[in-house]
Structure formats: C-alpha cells, structure tokens
Amino acid sequence: MxxxxxxxxxxxxxxxxxxxxxxxxxxxxxxxxxxxxxxxxxxxxxxxxxxxxxxxxxxxxxxxxxxxxxxEADLIYSETLMQRGKECYEDKEIVILGGGDGGLLWELLKENPKRVTMLEIDDVVIKACSQYMRSVCGDCLDKRITSKYEIIVGDCVIALNHMINEGHQVDYVFGDLTDIPISTAPHGDAWDFIRLILNSSMKVLKPTGKYMTHGNGASCPKSLKMYEEVLSQLCVPVKFTKDEAFIPSFFEVWIFYQVSLK
Ligand SMILES: C[S@@+](CCC(N)C(=O)[O-])C[C@H]1O[C@@H](n2cnc3c(N)ncnc32)[C@H](O)[C@@H]1O
Incomplete structure (x- = not known):
C-alpha cells in the first residue's frame, strides 16, 4: 500500500x-x-x-x-473530576487542594454544597485566572470569603495538618494540584509528597467521604500503576474507581480517580 x-x-x-x-x-x-x-x-x-x-x-x-x-475549552475536566451527575454535593462540606484556576470551585458551587474551602498556594495564579479565565471561574475568585466558600492562600499540607489536629472532617477532598505539587518543606521526591497529601487527606475525610483527583494521561500506564500502588499502601485501606475523559487542551484522554475508605 x-x-x-x-x-x-x-x-x-x-x-x-x-x-x-x-x-x-x-x-x-x-x-x-x-x-x-x-x-x-x-x-x-x-x-x-x-x-x-x-x-x-x-x-x-x-x-x-x-x-x-x-x-477555556476544558469544562469536561472539572465535570469528570467532580463526577457531575454521579455524586451529590448538596449540603456537603468540601475541600479543594490547589484548584487555583477556580474552575472546579465554580462548578461545585452550582451544586449547592454546604461549604467549600479551597487551599491554593499561589495568589498570582488566582489573580491571573480571576482576570483572564472568567469563562472558567466566573466571579468566584473575586472574593476570598463568602457564606458558601473560602479561599485560603497557603500550602495545603499545612492547612490539612490544622484540620487533622482540630479533628475537622469533611465529605469530599479534591486533589486538584499541579501534577508535581509544590512542596514548601523538604519532603523527598514527588511521589513522597503525593503520598503525604493522600495520607493527610484520608485523615480529614468522614468515614463516608471521598477523595477525588486527576491521575495521568491514559498513555502513561506505568505511572498510573504506580499511583494505584501508592493508593494500596496508604495509612488506611482504601478502594477506588476510575473514570476517563478526553481533555481538549491536553489533547489526550486523562484518568480520574474516586477514592473512598474501605
Ligand atoms: C491550576 S490547578 C489545576 C490542576 C490541573 N488542571 C492540571 O492540569 O494539573 C493546580 C494548582 O495547584 C496549586 N498547588 C500546587 N502545590 C500546592 C500546594 N502544596 N498547596 C496548595 N496549592 C498547590 C498550584 O499553584 C496550581 O494553581
């Protein structure tokens, strides 16, 4: 041929x-x-x-x-991450780790949750997206606190530790961090840091709670397998389901995880 x-x-x-x-x-x-x-x-x-x-x-x-x-073409990213139509957020307490573009916060607020707390380290990201990504985040990044949500600027690991010490537990934690999250302390390699975030998140989840996050591209099976191995070795036993979606700006199919306590 x-x-x-x-x-x-x-x-x-x-x-x-x-x-x-x-x-x-x-x-x-x-x-x-x-x-x-x-x-x-x-x-x-x-x-x-x-x-x-x-x-x-x-x-x-x-x-x-x-x-x-x-x-601005990636609504499907937030919708798959939050499993829109499959999860009920009404009256639920939610924490977002990262999420500085405001897309997830904006979409979750449409589902009438009790309260959302977003823990984002980078004020520059928040201000830039509030100005130039408004079709993604609406006006939710304009204010830092309302009766429905609060945006706390700082390292999510520190905020998670506060929650653990106070015994504060929530219905959902979203891991919407950069693929290699920013560490403000020496935590070894990126996988150690991801493990730390996962273990801390499990401690702030109610027994019925869920940790929702993005994994990696479907073309990276080894990395996805490593992530699943990390999930199988957390401080508490967990089970997980997966979903996938083609993300326009990634030009590839992306895998999303829904993790719950066993
Ligand atoms: C913009 S969101 C969205 C992630 C995403 N859609 C992707 O493609 O990976 C990722 C955010 O995580 C934030 N971030 C990274 N490490 C963090 C940390 N330790 N604490 C809080 N926020 C963090 C980054 O500043 C960034 O704004």
Whole structure:
C-alpha cells in the first residue's frame, strides 16, 4: 500500500522566535504544537512561572512551569473530576487542594454544597485566572470569603495538618494540584509528597467521604500503576474507581480517580 502512495509527506518546520512557547508536552513527553497567537499574562510567582496565553481553538490557557493546566475549552475536566451527575454535593462540606484556576470551585458551587474551602498556594495564579479565565471561574475568585466558600492562600499540607489536629472532617477532598505539587518543606521526591497529601487527606475525610483527583494521561500506564500502588499502601485501606475523559487542551484522554475508605 505505502509503495503505491501518490502523496509525499513533508514535515512542517519548527517555529521559533515567539515570546511564548508554542510547544508543550503531553503526559508521555511527546511534543505538541499549539495554535497560540498571544501572550495574555506572564509573571514569576514565588512558586512557579505563571502564563496565560491565547489559543485560536482553545481560548485562554493557563500554563504553569511550561505545563498546560486548564483552558477555556476544558469544562469536561472539572465535570469528570467532580463526577457531575454521579455524586451529590448538596449540603456537603468540601475541600479543594490547589484548584487555583477556580474552575472546579465554580462548578461545585452550582451544586449547592454546604461549604467549600479551597487551599491554593499561589495568589498570582488566582489573580491571573480571576482576570483572564472568567469563562472558567466566573466571579468566584473575586472574593476570598463568602457564606458558601473560602479561599485560603497557603500550602495545603499545612492547612490539612490544622484540620487533622482540630479533628475537622469533611465529605469530599479534591486533589486538584499541579501534577508535581509544590512542596514548601523538604519532603523527598514527588511521589513522597503525593503520598503525604493522600495520607493527610484520608485523615480529614468522614468515614463516608471521598477523595477525588486527576491521575495521568491514559498513555502513561506505568505511572498510573504506580499511583494505584501508592493508593494500596496508604495509612488506611482504601478502594477506588476510575473514570476517563478526553481533555481538549491536553489533547489526550486523562484518568480520574474516586477514592473512598474501605
Ligand atoms: C491550576 S490547578 C489545576 C490542576 C490541573 N488542571 C492540571 O492540569 O494539573 C493546580 C494548582 O495547584 C496549586 N498547588 C500546587 N502545590 C500546592 C500546594 N502544596 N498547596 C496548595 N496549592 C498547590 C498550584 O499553584 C496550581 O494553581
């Protein structure tokens, strides 16, 4: 068949010289060229490089340390993470770890929860998204506290420790952290830190509670298996279910976990 092909293929040239990076990596390290045509916002926070760029097909995109996090075309990300239609959030108490783009908070507030507390380390992310990602976060990042939610700026590990010491337990914890969360203390490698976040989260869940999080790309089975091994070795026995969705700005199928205490 290939020998009979009438067409010849040529590789497009690599584009250079833009003030923003057109090439971002997929979860399995493949490079993808995005149709970015504008740098909307750029700053270096104490924790990471924060950029918002405009893509012709995806709208504004939040990029943290050169990794794509959320775009205006990614409602499916928040909906799959929260398992919209399958979980009931009415009158529930919820904690979000990270989530600085405000997308998850905005979507959860539509489900009439009792209270949501968002623990996000980076004020620069919150302010940039509040200004330039409004189709994602609505107006929920404009205020830091209302009768329905509170946004606490700081390391979620410290806030989780406070909750553990106070014996404060909630119905849902969402792990909406960057793929490699920011550690403000020397916690060994990234997996140790992820383990710490998972163990701390289990301690603030009611016995009926759930930990909801994003895993990795479906093209990274080894990394997903490692995550599942970590889940099987937590301080308490847990069981989990999985779901998946194609995330437009990731250009790949992403795996999401729903973890509950056994
Ligand atoms: C923007 S959200 C969304 C994650 C996402 N959609 C993705 O693609 O990975 C991730 C947030 O986690 C926050 N974060 C990372 N480490 C943290 C920590 N230790 N405590 C609180 N927030 C943290 C980052 O600042 C970032 O805003």
């Amino acid at each position: 290939a020998l009979n092909s009438q067409r010849s293929k040529h590789l497009p040239p690599v584009k250079r010289g833009t003030i923003y990076d057109l090439y971002l990596t997929l979860s399995d390290e493949r490079l993808l060229e995005y149709d970015i045509d504008k740098l909307v916002f750029e700053a270096r926070s104490p924790y990471q490089k924060v950029q918002i760029v405009h893509s012709k097909s995806l709208g504004n995109m939040l990029i943290l340390d050169e990794l794509q996090n959320m775009s």
